[in-house]
Amino acid sequence: MASECRATELLLRILRKLKGSLSSDARSTAEDVLSQGPGAPVPFSVVRELHAALREKGSSVYLHELLEGSEIYLPVVELPERNPVLVARLEKIKAKLANEEYKRITKNVTSQTSRPGTLADIGREVRPLKKIIVTVFNFFVTVATAFACTYIGSQYVFAESAARVLSSVIVASLVGLAELYVLVRAMEGELGEL
Known part of the structure; x- marks a missing residue:
């Protein structure tokens, strides 16, 4: 699930101004974001603290205005390598099921043609x-x-x-x-x- 968004110029500008009013963890994350520039991933927790700091200062900037133009940052998920033993078992089961399906379909088919008069x-x-x-x-x-x-x-x-x-x-x-x-x-x- 997404827990970060990409930083915009407005978000970076407000982050530079109010960096000192954030908690120590949020401040270190904000410094990392400011060093990376626009498009850097910003955790939602930092954005919430920034919005709360804006409210304390009496700013009329709403949260949706703060996030306007930013995109949700979705990290790339790396899929683990499949176990070769598991893959071999799955292939064996698929082949067995296909064979059973073939036998079920062809159980009424006979190779002998009926002779007239039988x-x-x-x-x-x-x-x-x-x-x-x-x-x-x-x-x-x-x-x-x-x-x-x-x-x-x-x-x-x-x-x-x-x-x-x-x-x-x-x-x-x-x-x-x-x-x-x-x-x-x-x-x-x-x-x-x-």
Whole structure:
């Protein structure tokens, strides 16, 4: 974190005037800064003491005016040399992770091409047919169940058998239409993915 700023002409001029009113540590730092001239790094602690001294003298110079035109001094950070043992371990771990990633990606890839007429081909052809058969069976079971539930439930409303059958057919038809609507929407989604 920055703890210094670069000295400007105004800061150096005020520092020359009020050098005697600073503490001994700040005074020695101020002398070093004055010997280096403009652009020398000035610690913020010296600037704060200088501002406090200005306030005691009754000056109307604010801290931001004192620092106007100066830049924050950021010392160059030297990075330590990397440990060669650590670098070797990191390279080994990276290679291991890359190898695991490669194996994960290529685990489904086989070098043998499937020959026509094998069991794998039959399985691929049967899957869509199986899905269609299950869907049709589900449709008929849903419609039959709706008919049966309505027929049994309508005995509390209708006394005649014809009215019960008619209401059951109507409800089963509505359930069948709703099921067909959902089935068509699902097929549209599947066809859109192709």
